[in-house]
Amino acid sequence: MTKKKTVWISLGLLTSSILIALVFFWTAPEAEMEGASKTTAMLVDVVQAERGDFMPTIIATGIVQPATDISLSNQVGGEVTRIASQFFPGAYVKKGDLLLQINPADFENMLLLRKSDLSLAQSDYEVELGRQDVALKDYELIGDELTSKNQNLVLRKPQLEAAKANVAAAEAAVNQASLNLDRAGIRAPFDAHILSRNVNQGSQIAPGSDLGRLVGIDEYWVMANVPLSKVNWLSIGEDADGTGSPVKIVHPAAWEPGQFREGRVSRLVGALDNQTRLARVIIRIADPLLRRTPNPDKPPLIIGTFVEVQIEARELEDVTRLERQYIRPGNTVWVIQEGKLNIRKVNILFEDQDFAYINEGLAANEQVVATDLATVVDGSPLRLDED
Numbered sequence: 239m240t241k242k243k244t245v246w247i248s249l250g251l252l253t254s255s256i257l258i259a260l261v262f263f264w265t266a267p268e269a270e271m272e273g274a275s276k277t278t279a280m281l282v283d284v285v286q287a288e289r290g291d292f293m294p295t296i297i298a299t300g301i302v303q304p305a306t307d308i309s310l311s312n313q314v315g316g317e318v319t320r321i322a323s324q325f326f327p328g329a330y331v332k333k334g335d336l337l338l339q340i341n342p343a344d345f346e347n348m349l350l351l352r353k354s355d356l357s358l359a360q361s362d363y364e365v366e367l368g369r370q371d372v373a374l375k376d377y378e379l380i381g382d383e384l385t386s387k388n389q390n391l392v393l394r395k396p397q398l399e400a401a402k403a404n405v406a407a408a409e410a411a412v413n414q415a416s417l418n419l420d421r422a423g424i425r426a427p428f429d430a431h432i433l434s435r436n437v438n439q440g441s442q443i444a445p446g447s448d449l450g451r452l453v454g455i456d457e458y459w460v461m462a463n464v465p466l467s468k469v470n471w472l473s474i475g476e477d478a479d480g481t482g483s484p485v486k487i488v489h490p491a492a493w494e495p496g497q498f499r500e501g502r503v504s505r506l507v508g509a510l511d512n513q514t515r516l517a518r519v520i521i522r523i524a525d526p527l528l529r530r531t532p533n534p535d536k537p538p539l540i541i542g543t544f545v546e547v548q549i550e551a552r553e554l555e556d557v558t559r560l561e562r563q564y565i566r567p568g569n570t571v572w573v574i575q576e577g578k579l580n581i582r583k584v585n586i587l588f589e590d591q592d593f594a595y596i597n598e599g600l601a602a603n604e605q606v607v608a609t610d611l612a613t614v615v616d617g618s619p620l621r622l623d624e625d
Contacts, residue, residue, distance in 0.1 A: 279619035282609040284574060289558045289602030294590040296471070296549040300462030300521065302539050306428065306454030313421045315444045316340040318437055327434055330455065330529065331426040338437065338449065340422040349415040356408035363401040370398055424449065431455050431527060433541075458526035458539050460487060460501065462547045463516035471551040471588065472519065474506050485521050486548040493537050499523055503549060521547060557587055558596040564606050565594050572607035572614070573600070579607070579618040 320339035324331050331337065430452040437449050464472070475482025482503035489497075504522035511518055525531060526539040564571060565586070573580045584599030600606075607620070 279621040284605040298462045300460040302543045304453035310449040342422045345419040352411040352415040359404040359408040366401040460521040574605045
């Protein structure tokens, strides 16, 4: 067999093999999958919407500050000769308590001088009254008709008025000297807590010196910042009885769990905070240091403390309450309706820290989907765990 013939035979066998393989490939049966595609309802958890009347809570923060705060000063100067034992930082004093005494010697001497001047003025007045009687008798004896002006001169009426004026001036000088003597004793102007003292025994002080800082103990304020959108939901107590929205003051960082103080919304400050652009409300807390009614279970308030306030807003009537975490983007909620997902648009009347209060779009006891879904299509089949 020649070499050429061998090549042709080999090519023929290769071609035949390829053709046979193609025939088997084209005529082989195809496997078909039947019943493998089936739509499965998504398994979800649900919560029930609750409808009724609710009292939402507005959470805000604020700083404790005194309602009455003064820098104690003196009206007369001199040497401090006495410091009261209760006049030191942290002490409590009652209205009228003597805090310090300025040397009264100079004021006592001045009072004696002014009393002496008053006695002289009164004596001169008595003498002038006697002269008035003599002048009247002399005028009656003469019997001449004088003009009104000359008659007043003859009867010494200008001298009498001058004597009266001298007596009045002397009495005023005595009163002023007595007042200065009283002012030498510096007293507490109200029931107060002493925060600082800037003077000591032996100090020489001029009128108007800063002697210390006193704050009233009857009430403190918390100046709280509240979003402007929530101001209309507060009750502002404009009267002294404190009828505004009730407030719970808490300080989780310093107070024990469950401890709180109570207050009332007292005033709305008519200007926004320059930095936060939030509305400011004044919350009044009575007896902040528990001096009137001691209670070991309640903490005293300290000026300058940054606290959290929980303000009770006005009652919302006939609304549906739902936890805020179940409010979806665009103010929507996912509701199961006849086993299918219903994406519902709702109108939120009010929101606090935990709940959204809905007045349109969600009925009572409807089942709201609590599970986060990867694919959200209106009408998708859903099923509950118990199904």
